[in-house]
């Protein structure tokens with residue numbers, strides 16, 4: 433008899449895990465609980481949908497690389513329409529003479545990056561005037577079809593027997609009495625209690641408050657970042673690549689005949705209420721004029737805030753809790769949750785089913801890992 437697994441959270445992380453558990457044959461023993469009426473209403477529905485593997489922490493890179501593979505060659509059920517638009521990424525960072533970025537070596541090994549001259553950069557992205565002095569071309573990066581991917585994960589999970597229940601909020605834990613700290617289930621907002629052998633916290637920005645109820649300190653900070661989509665603009669070409677200036681803090685990609693732009697703003701917030709900061713509109717407009725000058729004065733059609741849950745080392749928390757038996761983490765995805773979703777779900781499912789996994793990767797993601805110094809926001 434398989435163990436009964438409860439997943440808290442129907443964003444991309446929890447839904448991907450549900451699909452992989454279904455694939456592993458334990459769907460009928462899995463329940464996913466989402467407090468909203470629909471899946472994917474928080475960070476999963478608020479993001480820029482960019483697949484980027486060129487990031488500093490190697491564990492995050494490894495997951496993003498695998499997720500890219502999944503999106504390019506998805507299983508049969510997913511392949512009726514593409515999950516990834518490979519527009520490529522022009523990435524500007526650093527200054528000449530700076531140490532080479534941490535992600536470069538494996539990207540060279542994967543044959544996934546090219547160092548480019550300013551002339552080539554202007555050919556690829558004529559609208560981009562970066563402050564970062566070194567430019568790289570990463571052709572396999574792109575734009576993920578988030579809604580389709582989420583829907584396919586949920587569809588496949590349900591078909592494999594996973595019960596996905598929306599409008600079901602977990603408000604408390606049920607623990608066993610005894611010398612060992614062990615979770616035995618959860619209590620829902622309507623008072624119902626559900627038993628479980630393992631509870632997976634895939635609750636995004638609510639992971640820290642859920643852990644606080646167990647007196648577990650999580651090194652996670654809930655932060656807000658804004659995105660805007662401009663009104664349709666004649667000068668924008670829908671085939672442009674993603675452009676990202678790590679030095680100036682700006683990224684952009686075509687969206688709905690205009691541009692989707694972030695000023696890479698960051699502030700620590702409570703997850704609720706999530707309110708947009710009007711000052712960021714100004715910051716966005718200023719940065720866009722500087723870094724995307726040929727696009728002119730982009731008028732904003734949509735502007736919204738989203739939640740990113742950051743860990744101290746920018747690596748997700750994935751694995752069994754160090755103190756409480758029966759508690760498993762799948763949270764802290766920061767700004768990488770779309771880029772790593774498929775591989776993170778697969779790894780978590782393998783661990784929960786006792787299949788052998790990459791031990792080095794598992795150790796790098798383990799909630800029990802030691803983080804030397806927290807990175808500043």
Ligand SMILES: Cc1cc2nc3c(=O)[nH]c(=O)nc-3n(C[C@H](O)[C@H](O)[C@H](O)COP(=O)(O)OP(=O)(O)OC[C@H]3O[C@@H](n4cnc5c(N)ncnc54)[C@H](O)[C@@H]3O)c2cc1C
Pocket residue numbers: 440441442443444445446465466467468471472473474475476477478479480481482483484600601602603634635636637638639656657658659737738739740762763764765766767768769770771772
């Ligand atoms: C502005 C912005 C831009 C971003 N751009 C990118 C990008 O380009 N590429 C990329 O890879 N990543 C990006 N991200 C990050 C990405 O969106 C997140 O890492 C990812 O969505 C996290 O997914 P999740 O499933 O962990 O969280 P969520 O999507 O937030 O899902 C958590 C779910 O848990 C539910 N929940 C919470 N508490 C409970 C409870 N008690 N009971 C039941 N359900 C509960 C919530 O309702 C929610 O649906 C961006 C994020 C933001 C904000």
